[in-house]
Amino acid sequence: MLSIDSIWKEFPNKILFKNLSFRLKEGMRVGLVGPNGAGKTTLLKILLGLETPDKGIVDIGKSVSIGYLPQEIIAGSDRNIIEEALAAFPEVADLEHKMHSITEQLAENPENNKLLTELSQLQEKFEQIDGWDIEKKAKIILGGLGFTEEQLFEPFNSFSGGWRMRCYLAGMLLRKPNYLFLDEPTNHLDLNAIIWMENFLAKWKGGLIMISHDRNFLDKSINNILELNRGQAILYAGDYSFFINKREELLQQAEKSYNNQQKTIAQTERFIERFRSKNTKAKQVQSRIKQLDKMEKIQAVKTSKNFSVQIPQPERGPLKVVDIKDVGKAYGDNIVYTNLNITIERGNKIGLVGENGSGKSTLLKLLAKVEKPSSGEINYGPGIKAHYFGQHQVESLDLNATIYETIFSISGGWTETQIRSYLGSFFFQADMVKNKVKVLSGGEKSRLALARLLVEPANLILLDEPTNHLDIHSRDIIEAAFKKYSGTIICISHDRHFLNAVTNTIIKVDKNGIKSYSGNYDYFLWKDGENNKIIEKKVSSRDTRNNKNSYKELKGLRNKKRKIEKRMAVIDDELAEISTELKNNITGSDFEKLQALHDSQNKLESEYLALMEELEGLSEN
Numbered sequence: 001m002l003s004i005d006s007i008w009k010e011f012p013n014k015i016l017f018k019n020l021s022f023r024l025k026e027g028m029r030v031g032l033v034g035p036n037g038a039g040k041t042t043l044l045k046i047l048l049g050l051e052t053p054d055k056g057i058v059d060i061g062k063s064v065s066i067g068y069l070p071q072e073i074i075a076g077s078d079r080n081i082i083e084e085a086l087a088a089f090p091e092v093a094d095l096e097h098k099m100h101s102i103t104e105q106l107a108e109n110p111e112n113n114k115l116l117t118e119l120s121q122l123q124e125k126f127e128q129i130d131g132w133d134i135e136k137k138a139k140i141i142l143g144g145l146g147f148t149e150e151q152l153f154e155p156f157n158s159f160s161g162g163w164r165m166r167c168y169l170a171g172m173l174l175r176k177p178n179y180l181f182l183d184e185p186t187n188h189l190d191l192n193a194i195i196w197m198e199n200f201l202a203k204w205k206g207g208l209i210m211i212s213h214d215r216n217f218l219d220k221s222i223n224n225i226l227e228l229n230r231g232q233a234i235l236y237a238g239d240y241s242f243f244i245n246k247r248e249e250l251l252q253q254a255e256k257s258y259n260n261q262q263k264t265i266a267q268t269e270r271f272i273e274r275f276r277s278k279n280t281k282a283k284q285v286q287s288r289i290k291q292l293d294k295m296e297k298i299q300a301v302k303t304s305k306n307f308s309v310q311i312p313q314p315e316r317g318p319l320k321v322v323d324i325k326d327v328g329k330a331y332g333d334n335i336v337y338t339n340l341n342i343t344i345e346r347g348n349k350i351g352l353v354g355e356n357g358s359g360k361s362t363l364l365k366l367l368a369k370v371e372k373p374s375s376g377e378i379n380y381g382p383g384i385k386a387h388y389f390g391q392h393q394v395e396s397l398d399l400n401a402t403i404y405e406t407i408f409s410i411s412g413g414w415t416e417t418q419i420r421s422y423l424g425s426f427f428f429q430a431d432m433v434k435n436k437v438k439v440l441s442g443g444e445k446s447r448l449a450l451a452r453l454l455v456e457p458a459n460l461i462l463l464d465e466p467t468n469h470l471d472i473h474s475r476d477i478i479e480a481a482f483k484k485y486s487g488t489i490i491c492i493s494h495d496r497h498f499l500n501a502v503t504n505t506i507i508k509v510d511k512n513g514i515k516s517y518s519g520n521y522d523y524f525l526w527k528d529g530e531n532n533k534i535i536e537k538k539v540s541s542r543d544t545r546n547n548k549n550s551y552k553e554l555k556g557l558r559n560k561k562r563k564i565e566k567r568m569a570v571i572d573d574e575l576a577e578i579s580t581e582l583k584n585n586i587t588g589s590d591f592e593k594l595q596a597l598h599d600s601q602n603k604l605e606s607e608y609l610a611l612m613e614e615l616e617g618l619s620e621n
Contacts, residue, residue, distance in 0.1 A: 001025050002047060002064065002179065002207070007056030009042065016042060017053070018231040026178060029201065029208040031218045031240060034228035036443030036471045040211045041071070043228065044181050047209070067177035069169055071184050071442070081159070081167050082152040085138045088171030092134055095126045134174065141170045144196040145189070146356060162188030162356065173200070179207040186214050187468050190356040191494050197221070213472050215240055216496045255301045268292055309481035310425050312457040318381035319346050321460055321488045322367060327376035329362060336362050340376070342507075342514065346459075349482070349489040351499045351521060354509035360492045361391070361464055363509065367490060368462045386460040391468070393449045399438035403428050406437060406448060410455055426451040427474070442469040450478070463491035467498050496521055564611050571604050571611075578604075 002024040009017040016039040024030060032040045045051040046058060048068055060066075077084050086092065102119045106112065130137070142152060145166040151159075156167060165188040172180070180201075186194050194217060201208060201221035209226075212218055218225075218240035225236040225243035236243040268288050275281035322344040329337045336359045344350070344367075352360040365371040366378060368388035380386070397406065407419050414422070423433050426447050437445065446469045454461075461482075467475045479501040482489060493499055499506070499521035506517040506524035517524040578601050 001061065003057075003059045004043075004047070005057040005059070007046065007053035007058065009039065009046070009051075009053050015231055020056075020228075020231065020233050022226060022233050022235055024179070024207055024209060026207045027205065028224050029204060029222040030210065030224045030226050030235075031222040031243075032209055032211045032226050032228065033213075033218075033240070033243070033472065035473060036447075036469075037441045038228040040228055041183055041441075044068075044183060044209065044211065048181065064179065065175075065177040066179045066181060067172040067175055068181040069165070069172060069183060069185055071187065077156040079156055080153050081142065081147060081156055082135070082138060084156045084167050085142055085171040085174060086135065088175045089129070089134055091129060092126075092131050095122055095129075095131060098122055099126065138170065138174055141173050141200075142167070144193070144200065145170055146193045166193070177206065179209065180204065182208070182210040182212075184211055184213070184469070186212060186217055186494060187465075189494060191353060191496070192355060194494055213467070213470060213475060214495055214497075215472060251301055254298070258298045258300055261295075261298045265292065265295070308425060309477050310422070311454050311481050311485045313485070314385070314457045314459045314487045315383075317346060317384055317459040317487075320344075320381045321346055321348070321384055322381070323379045324367075325377050325379070327366065327373045327378060329359075329366060329371075330374045337373075337513070340513065344460075344488060344490065346488060347486070348505055349503045350491070350505045350507055351503035351524075352490065352492045352507050352509055353499075353521070353524065358509045358511070360509050364388070364462050364464050364490065364492060365390075367460075380460075384460055385456075385458045386462060387453050387456075387458040388462045389450060389453050389464060389466055391464045393453070394442070394445045394469075397437050397445060397449055397452075400436060402434055402436055403440075403448060404433040406452055407455060410452065412456075422455070423451065427477075443471055443474060446470055447474060458487065460488045460490070461485070463489065463493070465492055465494070467493060467495050564614060568611050571607060575601065575604055 003022070005021050006019045007017050007021070008015070008019065020043075032043065034040055042051060046053055047060070048066065049058075049060075077087075079087065099119060099122050102115050102122070106115050106119070109115065126132070139149075139152065143149075147163075147166070156164065159167070169185065185197065189197060194214070198217050198220040201210075208222065210222065220239075222239060223237070225238065225240060227234045227236065227243070227247070236246055238246065268291065272285055272288050272292075275285050320343060322342075324340055324342040324344075327337060327340040328335075329340075340363075352363060354360055362371070365388075366373055368386060369378070370388060370390075401409070403423060404419060407423060408414070411419060420433060423429075428444075428448070428451075437448065440448065446466075450466065467478065470478065475495065475498060479498055482502045489502065491499075491502070501520075503520050504518070506519065506521060508515045508517070508524070508528065517527050519527070578597050581597060
């Protein structure tokens, strides 16, 4: 169990935690929520020992193992992807090396009981950590996170930061620590990987504490919510939707209790004031005064202000906002698009979806004219002005400028009142505007970068993951603003709630090009699923429609399929026997037999795959 008792953490001009306490038991999957700057990442770092509280106790058992996924992974490696994932298991390589060394010694001295006993103990340890199956499990997890079979053997350093993060996550999941600490794990995942991840975590048996601002993800993967707000922590036993309803219920109860107590206080004070000067009532007056002194005062309920982001509305522009004609894009030999044709019209609010690496960000950069097409042309309608919010927009902020100066420098003569009012709509209130950018949290910097981008009206807004690092309350407000915006939006987001709330068109990007769906994300999921069913139906019925083959040829094909399926069933049984023998029947003197079994396993698996490919080829005829 992990526990925190009465911790305090203070920074200049801000008390982050005051007497904060909670317990995290195995089996609890906790979503850590709260506004940007509430201290979520700091709390994780205190639990990890990366930061220390000013006061209080952090108790972590000596036998507890923790897997931590930070927001960013910087370190590189000379290994390939599968090797890097397996690097989380140095004991596997170490035990394998020791077993091999002892086996070589036994070849010269096969009757050495000491060596035989040592080898048997090492093999037992190897089985306990699933040494035989670890690579197979690594491939399953890496596949779930989006890596193809070919990518597993490509250099780790050749991948972007997001893909490196996935590899790091795979290694951590393989290790199966007692507790997982995850800081925004979905920021670098595409939608397919997010769905895989939430299903994986929903079955996680250990403890989990996770920072995430994805409502759908929290609902599917956690069973407790720990809310951080104003230095305190409140635990809710349920998913995010339960937390929202329960918190509202508790706030209403607290407000009712506060109002009732204030009513009682007012009545008592009136009684005291009215009868203070009357001797006949002196005893009752003193009793009421003592009653007020002893009363434990209920604090007034503090609720979040109803902020509303105001995006400057553009003038009504032409119907055709952007026209993409025969556009091709390639990076060397890597062809991303060929003969791409799209027309974007006024009022379209488009979500781009697809696997990471499919070309979504490239398409957005082409539309923003950040990159040029290799062929074809992209034309804006007359008078169209576009804004582009890239994933790394925050990095362009001047860290030494204040929040106020960031907007003042581009506002074109706005008054102080106008600037403060505009910043206020992005939750930068009062004296906070004097703070320097470098002291802001990641979410606060994202809000400021978005506020700076939207100072001037634009007909077209291009957004690449605009809600990354924003807390859920901020996302709700940004969503509402984009829904009211009258111009055109093209966005990339892995936040399903955001896509459903904002978009009216989904464009799926994949290796086959693009396909448009006239609806939000839920509509896209439904229609895309229907299309897949149609494709499956066409494939399954192809044999009955294609009557060019003679009866004799079809009979020959069926016989060949049956033979292949029969051989595959035999291989299945043989592989099961080998797996059982590897786990249960290997003694200290059986290394040569062990090697032979592994050779047989590899040979049978290769034959099985070849037969499967042959069977799939026959099924197309």
